[in-house]
Amino acid sequence: MTETAAANPYAWRREVRTPAELAAAGPGNRFVGWPYTRNTVAVMEVDQAAAVVLVGTELADRLGVPREQRIYLRGWAYAEDTWEVAARPSLSSSGAIAKAADAAFERAGVGLDSLTALDVYSCFAIALRMACDAMGLDPLDPRGLTVTGGLPYAGGPASGYVLHSTATMAGLLREGGHGLVTGVGMHLTKHTCAVWSSSPGGLLGDAAPVHIASPVEIVSLYEGPATVAGYTVAHARDGSPEKGILVVDLPDGRRAHAHVRQAELIAEAESAELVGRAVRLAPDGRVNVAVW
Structure with missing residues (x-):
């Protein structure tokens, strides 16, 4: 590119x-x-x-x-x-x-x-x-x-x-x-x-029907075991890591979001694959916090 x-x-x-x-x-x-x-x-x-x-x-x-x-x-x-x-x-x-x-x-x-x-x-x-x-x-x-x-x-x-x-x-x-x-x-x-x-033809038609898959239910607050489905680490403008952000699968098929706050865990998130990792969530106010 x-x-x-x-x-x-x-x-x-x-x-x-x-x-x-x-x-x-x-x-x-x-x-x-x-x-x-x-x-x-x-x-x-x-x-x-x-x-x-x-x-x-x-x-x-x-x-x-x-x-x-x-x-x-x-x-x-x-x-x-x-x-x-x-x-x-x-x-x-x-x-x-x-x-x-x-x-x-x-x-x-x-x-x-x-x-x-x-x-x-x-x-x-x-x-x-x-x-x-x-x-x-x-x-x-x-x-x-x-x-x-x-x-x-x-x-x-x-x-x-x-x-x-x-x-x-x-x-x-x-x-x-x-x-x-x-x-x-x-x-x-x-x-x-x-x-x-460069050549005419085809059929323009209308927009394709909107495709919306059946959504997975998201839980706001959750305490207990979970499995990482996807994640990232947010960084400040000076380049320093601020927090990890997880999307996790819950045992009952629902999902939740969670933060990772401990510096050593954030560092591990940037050096090892977390998808599939077993974690534990605990609410802290309006946010779930994950540890493993």
Whole structure:
């Protein structure tokens, strides 16, 4: 992604970086929420703008837009995952991405293997990984996952990034082919997929039916044993760890949130895999606190 951004004259960060440079925390690259450093997450503090003009064929003809310059929206779809992250049956997969992608490809009459280029929304690495899993796409696909360099490197004004990826894709497709542009909203909650093409066709239709999996019940306060389902460590702006944040499975199938406050346990959370770890929760005011 940094190589793509370096070749993009509109990118906000145009330095080629190695994976080790991006992942290693240090001065100028603090942890934001472990395991993500500043250089691996979206940069929104940018001075950028993009625009997309979408018209019908009749108006394009009247305006004299050359046919070889026209890019067509062949198919698109929208779906949602359960809003509360901890209430999602699976914390590591997205049924909504799969649903939106399948509907977009079906409407476009174009499959994943037929795509010339892709831009998968890239606010965090997990957004890319989940999208690849949902679509059956190899993260190391030789076509790459971005045409701009992605949110951490090309930059983008929040969800307005999709205007940049769409505009960049349009320029690429004037040489022919099909392209996929995806978007994400909230905490990996809202998902869009759009197939663009140098040739007309497909069926636009309406938005795909909203996909909401049956949510898992969340318990506010809980005392007793639990199992870690997912976690992170929040860091202060000076890079120091502040607290661990857990989502845990309870013995009865429900879930709860918990903080980790002890420094030695926070350090262990950043050095060992906690998912699947047995912990014990005890309420402290309005917050559950976990130890093991």
